[in-house]
Amino acid sequence: MKVTEHIKKANGKTLFSFEIIPPKKGKNIKELYNNIDPLMEFNPPFIDVTTSREEFVYIEKEGLFDRKITRMRPGTLGICAAIKHKYNVDTVPHVLCGGFTKEETEYLLVDCHYLGINNVMALRGDAMKGEQYFKATKGGHTYATQLVNQIKDLNSGKYLHGVLDVDDKADFCIGVAGYPEKHLEAPSMKSDLKRLKEKVDAGADYVVTQMFFDNQKYFEFVDAAKKAGINVPIIPGIKPIAVNRHLQLLPQVFKIDLPETLIHEVEKCKDNKQVRQVGVEWCIQQSKELLDAGVPVLHYYSMGKSDNIKAIASALF
């Protein structure tokens, strides 16, 4: 089922979902299952699986370093298929512009269709680690809007080499990213919202937000989006703080603000076990307010470890 159909079927009830990241190359998928298993009692209608950009690795060879480009966490589609099969739940692979040609994207979408995966998140992807700016891959897309266009084209039987007389058309439900505190590269909130509107006008069916720790930012974003004519569901994506280092890392990587009270609570902690507990409590409070506001889905960034997400979901669902 499509994400939008799940939302419609829930008839105003807030759903629970989460995002996972593929394991590093060579690691066992069982660890992923061990983290998904405890969350299945909360009936997620869909689970997102991220796609990692390729990165530079340095291999020592006779005293010199050879620079290679590789994807350290491949397997997004395989994991989506495995989870769908094992848990009978819809999965949402993240599809990126960065690192993929349009042809590769087309093949990926064809594979998704054969596997019965009919939801995708269309994203640009970040700059590669070690590079300051996002550079479009040769033969790939520059912005997520172009990716949305390609997926919509495929839905109508238009492939890269022409229109086909297809008897089994794909019908992807498309999610895109939204930023309550503005995308880090956008010159202003207004311009970022305009870009989001372009993605929705191109055919995006729903939006999932970047993490935020102050619900007011989400509520204001939803209001502004509505005023800008964006009328698709806007799913809040939230994450519990898990380690002290997040105080610096999250603002640095995502250009988001952390509320003073949360900073204060984390700074009082003696170790990361206490920080994890503060993160859980903060996230429960955030989630309760979002639930009361009637958000369609509470979508959690699990980062692979599910004990904190389980504690949060147990308090709410």
Ligand SMILES: Cc1cc2nc3c(=O)[nH]c(=O)nc-3n(C[C@H](O)[C@H](O)[C@H](O)COP(=O)(O)OP(=O)(O)OC[C@H]3O[C@@H](n4cnc5c(N)ncnc54)[C@H](O)[C@@H]3O)c2cc1C
């Ligand atoms: C819910 C969610 C899931 C994510 N999952 C992943 C993942 O799995 N893997 C991963 O690598 N990253 C992921 N990301 C991160 C995402 O790839 C980055 O935030 C990336 O920098 C932007 O992606 P986007 O799809 O929002 O890009 P876009 O919508 O293309 O926007 C990128 C920037 O360009 C601007 N822009 C858009 N169109 C134009 C235009 N025509 N002209 C000029 N400027 C324009 C926008 O304002 C914005 O500043 C995720 C983010 C979110 C919120």
